[in-house]
Amino acid sequence: MFISPAFAQAAASGTGSAGGSASIIANILPLVLIFVVFYFLLIRPQQKRMKDHKAKIDAVKKNDQVVTGGGLVGKVVRVDDLYVDVELAPGMKVKAVKAMLTDVIDPATAKPAND
Incomplete structure (x- = not known):
């Protein structure tokens, strides 16, 4: 056999669906936090820089x-x-x-x- 009994037993016992909505929130929350950090550190400053550049070029x-x-x-x-x-x-x-x-x-x- 290629799979030891301990691994097979751990995989079979981990398939329960206890704590459904809390588990979904716990899985999605880090992704939302990462997006918020990216927005404030990367996206928003870039948009401001582009807006300032466009205003400067339009005022030539x-x-x-x-x-x-x-x-x-x-x-x-x-x-x-x-x-x-x-x-x-x-x-x-x-x-x-x-x-x-x-x-x-x-x-x-x-x-x-x-x-």
Whole structure:
């Protein structure tokens, strides 16, 4: 025989359904607690960060210094609903999708882009 009598007896005696609803609550409670912790530590801060980023990008205006998704730093020359024209160097303008801007640099703390 492959199964010892002690294991077979323990498996047969553990099939009772005593304490039905308390057992279900005890099994589900850790999962609910884990979800609540994930919500407050991961999901909620990420949603707040995305909301702040969207507000910052929507507030882009002419003469702001921005960073594009590709890491290019330049000055905004023109703003449209979907696009922004960014001047990377004097006389060199590129059109970028507004949603792909990663950051708007504060002019008070920014260094000039043409160092």
